[in-house]
Structures are given as structure tokens and as C-alpha cells.
Amino acid sequence: MRYWLMKSEPDVYSIADLAKDPEEIWDGVRNYQARNFLREMAVGDQAFFYHSNTKPPGIVGLMTIIEADIVDPTQFDSANKYYDPKSEPENPRWRTVKVGYGETFPQSITLDALKATFSPEELLVVKRGNRLSVMPVDAAIATRLLEMGRQG
DNA sequence: GCCAACGTTGGC
């Protein structure tokens, strides 16, 4: 079982949205490095939910991968923001996963707290200028994050 | 709202 971190802007899609409707296809990722990580995910993996572009940014909870290697349906929908005219239905370019709601931490782990605790080598999200929206988290780091998040 | 970081596109 592996751990991951996945970013979303809460104005677009937040952990409260996932809690309300607790299964969701994580669509709209259009970056190859992020997609490659999505394709490595397996059912049962755990992912930290990170709120970006908000005050304060940080890890707000946990979710579970409940279905792996799904074709992202938005790539073929010309009305959708994430429509990709270059993706062929017989060879879809963008794949993703379905996530299930896990838990919301009593208090989010802010980016400031993450930076104070972890080096960029330990946790990529604290690296300045990092724009990757899906990334792996080392198991030992994940354990510490769970302790930080659950104690609130 | 600004801007640094950085991925993508397209001309050559």
C-alpha cells in the first residue's frame, strides 16, 4: 500500500465536496508526470488531500483509491474545460483514479507547518515553485503526517 | 493582483 498527495483548489473541489458525495473520479489532470503517478496507483492506496491556492494552503484530510486506471471522461467532452482534442478514444491520453472519502483532519496541516517539519527531499510539496498536482509520499513521512493531522 | 517557476508550443 502506497501513500500519495493530491492537490485541488477548494473553490473548484474541496474535501467537503468529497465528504458530501464520497466517491469521485479525480478528473482534469493534464500533466504527464502527474498522470504517470495516477497510473501507478492501486486500489487501497491512501492519498492526502491538499488544498492549493487558498489561505492557508495545506493538507486537510485523507482519501482512499477505490478504483485504479480509469479513463478520464472529460478529455472527450468538447464542452468540458479539460477537453483534449488530441486524445483519441481508441488510445486515451489521460487516465486517472476514483477516490473515496476517508477523513477530514480536525485541523489542517498548513504549508507553513509542513515547511517547518519536512525538507523538500522528504516531501516534495514544500519545495518552492513545485507545481506537480499528484505526487508520492514516503511511508515514514505519511505516518508522521497522519499523527500531525489526527491530533489536530 | 503580482510574479516566480516551469511545462508546452511552434518557428526556425
Added chain:
DNA sequence: GCCAACGTTGGC
């Protein structure tokens, strides 16, 4: 294949 221009992300 290089690289300038451009667009997007995301912290501040």
C-alpha cells in the same frame, strides 16, 4: 533539436 513566447500553477 533549440529556444523564445506563451499559458498555467500556486504562494504570497
